Amino acid sequence: MGQQRVGVAVLTMGNRPAELTRLLDSVAAQDTPATRVVVVGNGTPLPALPDGVTGVELPENLGVSGGRNVALDRLREFGDVDLVVDLDDDGLLIAPDVFTRLVARYEADDRLGIVSFRIADERGRTQRRHVPRLRSADPMRGGPVTTFLGGGHALSARMLDETGGWPDAFFYAHEETDLAWRALDAGWKILYDPEVVLQHPWTEPTRHAVFHRMVARNRVWLAKRHLPAPLVPVYLGVWTVLTLTRTRSVAGLRAWCGGFAEGLRTPCPPRRPMRWATVRRMTRLGRPPVI
Incomplete structure (x- = not known):
C-alpha cells in the first residue's frame, strides 16, 4: 500500500x-x-x-x-x-x-x-x-x-x-x-x-429530543436489514428487556414504544442478512449480534 x-x-x-x-x-x-x-x-x-x-x-x-x-x-x-x-x-x-x-x-x-x-x-x-x-x-x-x-x-x-x-x-x-x-x-x-x-x-445521549424514538426504530431496522431470521426476535427481545429495565422516564418509554412500532411496520430495505460466519466472528470478538 x-x-x-x-x-x-x-x-x-x-x-x-x-x-x-x-x-x-x-x-x-x-x-x-x-x-x-x-x-x-x-x-x-x-x-x-x-x-x-x-x-x-x-x-x-x-x-x-x-x-x-x-x-x-x-x-x-x-x-x-x-x-x-x-x-x-x-x-x-x-x-x-x-x-x-x-x-x-x-x-x-x-x-x-x-x-x-x-x-x-x-x-x-x-x-x-x-x-x-x-x-x-x-x-x-x-x-x-x-x-x-x-x-x-x-x-x-x-x-x-x-x-x-x-x-x-x-x-x-x-x-x-x-x-x-x-x-x-x-x-x-x-x-x-x-x-x-x-x-x-x-x-448524555438523551439530550437529543428524538433519542428514544429513533433508537428503538433504528434498532428494529438493524435487525430487519442485517440479522439472520432466527436472530431477529432474540435481538429485539433482549433489547426490549434491557430498555424496560434501564429506562426510568415514562415519556421516554412511551417514545421508545412508538419508535419500536414504527420500525416494525415500516420497511428499511434492502435486507441482506449477514453470514453465519460473521455471527461466529462477532461472537469470538466478544459481542454476538443479539445484544
Whole structure:
C-alpha cells in the first residue's frame, strides 16, 4: 500500500461556531496534513471557514447519516482521499500525531476498515458508553471490536466503495452499527485504538429530543436489514428487556414504544442478512449480534 491520504469530514448544525473553529485549528496542526477537509452545514449556513476547507451548505437537516454521506460524496469527487476521518464539531484533536497514527495503522493492514477513537473529556475521562466492547469498561484496552464511535473515527475509502456509505434513512442513532455490521460481513476489520483521542465534552445521549424514538426504530431496522431470521426476535427481545429495565422516564418509554412500532411496520430495505460466519466472528470478538 502507498501513502494513505487523509480526508476530514465535519458536520455542524451552526450552533457551535467557536468549537468548530478550534476543531479545524487542531486538524490544521496535525503532523500529517489532511489532503482535504469538508465541513457540511446540516440545514444551516456556514461561518467563514479557513483557506483550503471546503464548505457545503444543505437546505435542510439530513441527519447524521445523510449529512455524512454528503461529505463522503464531496470527498470522492476530489479523488485523492484514502481515509475518511469523521469528527464531531465540538470535538478537538489534542495531539498532533492523530493522522500519523492512523496512516501507520492502515498502511500496516490492508483489511483494516474502521478505526474507532477514544472519546475523552477535558479531564481525560471516557464514558462507559464510549468503550465499544461489552466485557471491559477499561477505556485503555484496545483491539478488534464489532462497532465504533460516531464522534471520532476513520474509515477506509476502499471499504466504503465495497460496503456503501451511511444508511440515509436512519437519520440519527445506530448508523455506526449498521455500517460496522456491513463492514464485518464483507471481511473488514474494526479496531478500537485508545491512543487516538478525540476530546469531547461529557454528554448524555438523551439530550437529543428524538433519542428514544429513533433508537428503538433504528434498532428494529438493524435487525430487519442485517440479522439472520432466527436472530431477529432474540435481538429485539433482549433489547426490549434491557430498555424496560434501564429506562426510568415514562415519556421516554412511551417514545421508545412508538419508535419500536414504527420500525416494525415500516420497511428499511434492502435486507441482506449477514453470514453465519460473521455471527461466529462477532461472537469470538466478544459481542454476538443479539445484544
